[in-house]
Amino acid sequence: MPDVGEGLTEAEILSWYVKPGDTVTDGQVVCEVETAKAAVELPIPFDGTVHELRFPEGTTVDVGEVIISVNVGGDAPAGPAAPAAETPAAPAPSEPPVREPVLVGYGVTEGPTRRRPRRQEAAVTGVGEGEPEVGTTWSARPLAKPPVRKLAKDLGVDLASVTPTGPEGVITRDDVHRAVAPAAPATVAPAAAPVPVSVGARETRVPIKGVRKATAAAMVGSAFTAPHVTEFVTFDITRTMKLVEELKSGTDMAGLRVNPLLLIAKAVLVAVKRNPDINAAWDEAAQEIVRKHYVNLGIAAATPRGLIVPNIKDAHTQALPELSRSLSELVATAREGKTTPAAMQGGTFTITNVGVFGVDTGTPILNPGESAILAVGAIKLQPWVHKGKVKPRQVTTLALSFDHRLVDGELGSRFLADIAAILEQPKRLVTWG
Structure with missing residues (x-):
């Protein structure tokens, strides 16, 4: 569990988007956590196969705890869906483990030494804020700079559906704005769904957290x-x-x-x-x-x-x-x-x-x-x-x-x-x- 804010000590796992046995790719969002400041989606920094989810949804986890392990050397047996945190069994002496970093954070897990292949880079140009992203010869990923990608994500816009107007086909902020309908009024978010209450209950207790x-x-x-x-x-x-x-x-x-x-x-x-x-x-x-x-x-x-x-x-x-x-x-x-x-x-x-x-x-x-x-x-x-x-x-x-x-x-x-x-x-x- 990384410190996704500034000096935060814990976060609650709201949702897992993957399960043991699923294939994941570098940058893919695998879970959503809630800190004392906001809900944040966490990406995985590897290509590989999910081996184990260490904590179930709804668990508050200290920063630094390992929350997921990924096998980056190929398919691995699926672990339990979401058990309580346990220390993995030590490997046999004849198979010395190689410690690999897991999801963004501080923990490590055991796995093969092979890392994902390095991408072949191809330079692109663009306009807007920050440095242009680097494209790849094997990806059809739309071209846009990081701030524009964040804007599209925040507004729910699929960059693949946006018509680019920047040089070399780069998507600009204005392109994203044109692709989204006018935003709703600056009011408040819908109220949360009421907590189910059993018939005859006189009180409902809601944990104070996040x-x-x-x-x-x-x-x-x-x-x-x-x-x-x-x-x-x-x-x-x-x-x-x-x-x-x-x-x-x-x-x-x-x-x-x-x-x-x-x-x-x-x-x-x-x-x-x-x-x-x-x-x-x-x-x-x-x-x-x-x-x-x-x-x-x-x-x-x-x-x-x-x-x-x-x-x-x-x-x-x-x-x-x-x-x-x-x-x-x-x-x-x-x-x-x-x-x-x-x-x-x-x-x-x-x-x-x-x-x-x-x-x-x-x-x-x-x-x-x-x-x-x-x-x-x-x-x-x-x-x-x-x-x-x-x-x-x-x-x-x-x-x-x-x-x-x-x-x-x-x-x-x-x-x-x-x-x-x-x-x-x-x-x-x-x-x-």
Whole structure:
């Protein structure tokens, strides 16, 4: 079991995708595990035959334990489907074992010395992010760089079905986006299926583990470490709602998801630029305030495994179309339960959209390591004084919680007022941005 996060000590095996006797190839995903941060799929680094699964599904395994053994020298007798962990019997003295690394991790297993043949490489060129992948003379694998492959996987796109437009037939990010339907709204994942309850049962006990356990510990630590202050503002968001409709029908955002959350996120980024001290962290050990000159924008999402907060890296550098794509990718990945630990690390500011539940507002708890979090309430048609007359207008309430050790009332109030002012008059996205 590898440490798939940073310093994690255990993970639960959610699903095995192979069984003893199955043939596996280098890079094939063989199981899914859940850490305290996310569900992660683990690949195998060999071509060979599965010999044994050391732990059944539902078992929590310490990092460093051997969870699977693979015979890379040919077919091997199938081991038991999923027994409890046991130490393999020692080989006969006449057959000295050769120790081979197993699945990504730390354990070793005994097997032949022959490794899979080295691939014959053929260089390819491409455009986009990172270094181009190396193709092979024996594979018809679609050509794409690693970030593009990850994007396709997160969005559920089969690269074999994508029409490439890059040089030498390389698939680009735009090719993947064109192949996928517009993402669903930035809301929360479907609720988990209810736990079966026997007739007459008065209680059901659910183990606290994985993401929910880690979230609970983080929230307790945050609530009782950082002195929270929450401020509220209620305002007329009608003009922003009209702008949403205009952007939907325009050509600049064609094919992209446009909703109020997108413009709220953009307003937050503009407000951070005007009030940079809000984007900071308290370093207790060093007794320092760490002011961050980048914004990794977290979006809280409720999933069947618990609350997670993936973030958009360097969101402050993204124009509205790119921010829309980033939000869509983040939501689609969270809905599928495929958010990686890396996607939830390094956040600097968080938005939580409680309005999708019809809730007017709340007092959110800070994400650990951040100084502020914004809760977005439901947008409702209400009577409002507009140009001296009471008229029906779209109204919402924002709630900002902040760490009063480094954010005083003036800064928190100014920052929250800026967000409301931008959303009341969205032309300020241009004049202030």
